[in-house]
Amino acid sequence: MAPTKIDQGTLIILDIGRNVSKTEGKGEKSFFESARECTARIIERKIISQGKNYLGIILLGSKKSTGDFKYIEVFSELQTPTWQMIRNLPDQPTKAKGNWFDAIIVAANHYMNEVSGVKIMNKKIILMTNFEAASYVDREDIEKVLVGFKESGLEIDVFGPDIYSENNKNEDLELARELVEGTNGTTTTFDFIMKYLLFHKKKVVNPTPWNVDLSIGPNIKIPVSAYIRLKDQPVVKNWLASVRDPVTNTASTTEGIMKNKIFVNSENQSVVEHSEVIKGYCYGQEIIPFSECDKSMLYESGGKSLAVYGFTQEDNITWQCLNGDGLSYVFGQKNDKKAQYAIRCLAECLHELKLVGIVRRVYNNGNAPKMYALMPVIDPNFICLSMVGICFKEDIKSIAFPPLNLKKFATTDEQVDAFKELIKAMDLTKAYDEDEFDDTEAFPIAECVSPSAQYVLDCIAFRAMNPGKPLPPPRDDIMMLFKVPPLIEKRSRDPLEKLKNLFELKKVEVRTRKKQTVPEMDIENVAKSDNNENMDDMPKINLDVYNKPNKVYRVGTIDPIDDFNTLKTEGKPLQELYKEMGEAIENMIFSNFDGNYDNAFKAMLYYRTECVKSDPSYYNNWLREFKMELHDRKKNNILNMFSDRKVDFILKEENDKSTFENADEDSQLYEMETMPTLTEVSISTEVNDMFDEM
Incomplete structure (x- = not known):
């Protein structure tokens, strides 16, 4: 049986010894607290990303030992990360001290001997220690370990101390630098890595192409592949339903509530057999039956296709005509040089002639057809076609506004210059530094995270660790995404005041129609006809005549x-x-x-x-x-x-x-x-x- 393919394996060596229990100052975190928080954040991020990852934890300075290696414990073997790993992390440091170099050897042996049935593509060891406990390692041992790590593809990362600091003369830091540089690893401080782990990361997936023939006329067919470039997707695609046991207060995914679907006649409340039910559609308040024989009258869109209906000027396709839930890039199919050359030639011709292609797309058999616009993409790295949905006529609402070229709407040069000053002051490319040579952009495209998505993922992580507690409000890091950068707010203050003085705005009062009050009518003297046999036995209501109030x-x-x-x-x-x-x-x-x-x-x-x-x-x-x-x-x-x-x-x-x-x-x-x-x-x-x- 072929081994299971795992994208990345991570072994975290967490130092919980006596050497990491001290705090540098009053009110500051100890190295142990920072390392535990960083470990929990790494596990949480790997769980939420839902990637094919394995993660394990090795405790350095533990009271237990692994073989001949004292005070080193394989706390959690390599496996799919779970919330229980975070719950089981030690809360307090111990009084023992372990050898960090021995811990790396234990981690390497765990990769080689303890993991079976899987193939890990990228192997990583993350070391979190302050190197205050001496390792007593010889130079020859370091060289032998480096040779073995390079052959097995192991990567050593060091989180926590600054191993490149010139003020620290610790020999263990020099050995750690050799391990990091020799395995092409990384090193960073807790402050920097926590900023990197501040927001949740999307699951990295390989793009799946949609292969089809691009038809142009009856004779031309170009094999193409469409890749999704942008798409509106939910934060969590698949929710695993579970039932909570009220006695044990635990959730189970193997148990559920049995449901039975029956059809009931609304007139006599009798149960109708499934075989006697005819499907129908509601048209207003009327139900139109739809039997099996009516299926032959349904519209058939045909099989999977992408057909060009024609070409039009790019000015005819405005942003109001675009719809759909994403954008796709169309390339010639892989390993087909003729198709790639044809798509490149088509894109260059459309760009030169300023044209756009209109295509009919059927995603698969039985799917409804949709219309798309094929537009050229000229990039220094590639040339292709972009495909985005366009509206049908009934989906477009044409709204005509009154003309603004009237005297009362005319603007002065001073007003136009004031708006130019405001636009210049609110330039996002210089949002955090007044130095004109340093362009630090705020809210960069394709890099700014979604606040709503981050809050949903935060709530999932909080509920997993704190069942039964109310959800917290969004953290300050998320709320900062809604605020204007301080430098832009400062620069735009004067231009805004200038605009307020140049444009005298009058508040428009929206008139609302008030309901007319009808005077109350007294209902009195309800009498029955006693002596008149021809009159029905019905109550008589005497209404007072309405008179205009004084x-x-x-x-x-x-x-x-x-x-x-x-x-x-x-x-x-x-x-x-x-x-x-x-x-x-x-x-x-x-x-x-x-x-x-x-x-x-x-x-x-x-x-x-x-x-x-x-x-x-x-x-x-x-x-x-x-x-x-x-x-x-x-x-x-x-x-x-x-x-x-x-x-x-x-x-x-x-x-x-x-x-x-x-x-x-x-x-x-x-x-x-x-x-x-x-x-x-x-x-x-x-x-x-x-x-x-x-």
């Missing part, structure tokens, strides 16, 4: 002019009265069913007369918005009544405070802003009226 609180729709005068006499501010008057007129028009708008236009003329006496801006602004709303609802019949009823804007000749010198001045602006169709998806007038009545 106290008026706001302008209503029954008699808005009288309500306006009453509230004005009581001293209610004109600003509130004008607003209530406009809302009442709108309700009178939009809620009208008989087509008689006399009362509404009388109230509108009275509203205009009152504003001529005081401030015409209230009426003019309201009338402009009201006309636009009528236009949006396509109530052109009411718009035509404005000129017949002589309802128009208050001009400057009537009141000096008005900004309208001519009645047609605002109508031109109104036409320019409302001429384009705002969207292809239009809402009927009946639907709008329905919402107004709610």
Whole structure:
């Protein structure tokens, strides 16, 4: 039987002896605490990455011994990393001291003799000790070990002390340097490695190609392979369901809840046999049956294919037309030089002619066809085609906005320069250092991790180690990804203040329609007919006749002019009265069913007369918005009544405070802003009226 292939094997030599128990200063961690934390983080990362890795732990300075090697214990053999390894790590150091060089020999022997049935591609030994316990190793032993490690492919890494420090004259550090350099290993301090282990890493997988023939016309077929470049994927793809035993409080993946699926007739609550059930689809509130014989009428997309439908200008494919869940790169199939040359030639031609290919893709038999755009990728290292999904017509919503080339939207040179200063100040390539020669970019593309994914993985690790406890909030390292770099915040402070002074923004108040309050009706005198035999024995309800209340609180729709005068006499501010008057007129028009708008236009003329006496801006602004709303609802019949009823804007000749010198001045602006169709998806007038009545 062929051995199982393992990508990487890691043996961690963790020093727990007396020499690592001391702390350098008050409140600081000891070497043992830092090494234990680093070991736990390495195990956690390998578990979450779900890679084909083996991991083992050897304790240096343990009370137990392995053969002739004293105070060295194989604490955990090479195996798939588990959460139990972290739980079993020792909490306190011992009083013994072990030889770190002997521990490396034990680790090498464990690789050679104790692991069977697997083939480890990359073998690594991580040593965590402060080298304060002397090893007493001869130079000849080091050379012999190096020769054996090179032949077996072992790599020695040293985490913790700085073995290249010039201040430390320890001879063991020199021996450790020789081992690291002789096996092409790495060395780093705990501070640096913990920053590297700060975020979880994705599982490294070999890309799997999607092989198909790229068809161009009836005669040209190019064997190609499509590789996924970017794809939206869940944080955890496969969840292993388990059931927790309430007695032992342990989870089991071999036990589960037995489920039985039955079909019940909703009319008589009887059980229906599976053979008598016909599948169907819900179309609105109606169920359409779909039998086996109807399957012959289904649309067949055909087998796996990638066919070119044609070519179009690259300007026709905008970002609004792109969709899908990722991006793929298309190459000629491996070991087929003719196909590779053909794809390279096609990509160069598309790039030179500024064209894009439109292809129909069927991933596999029975899958629905999708349309994709083939775009050239010209890179110094390779030339290929990129493939990304495009929308169908019904998926595109064309939204037209009013033109901005009007005088009131014109910007000055000073305003444009202010925005340029802000963009320059918020340059992410110089986010952490003011030195113009040092470009330290913040949030680099393809390197910035997802905060949500990191928090989900943190929660998984926390729940594995702390079952039953509430999940913690996101740690500070994750929350830092949401914050603006301090240097950019400092540089952009002055440009932002300058923009605030140059652009005077007015807060737009969104008007909300208030529900009309209906007076409560008393239900009294429920009586039965006693002496009348022809009357049904039904309760009689006497409703009080509604009378207008003596106290008026706001302008209503029954008699808005009288309500306006009453509230004005009581001293209610004109600003509130004008607003209530406009809302009442709108309700009178939009809620009208008989087509008689006399009362509404009388109230509108009275509203205009009152504003001529005081401030015409209230009426003019309201009338402009009201006309636009009528236009949006396509109530052109009411718009035509404005000129017949002589309802128009208050001009400057009537009141000096008005900004309208001519009645047609605002109508031109109104036409320019409302001429384009705002969207292809239009809402009927009946639907709008329905919402107004709610």
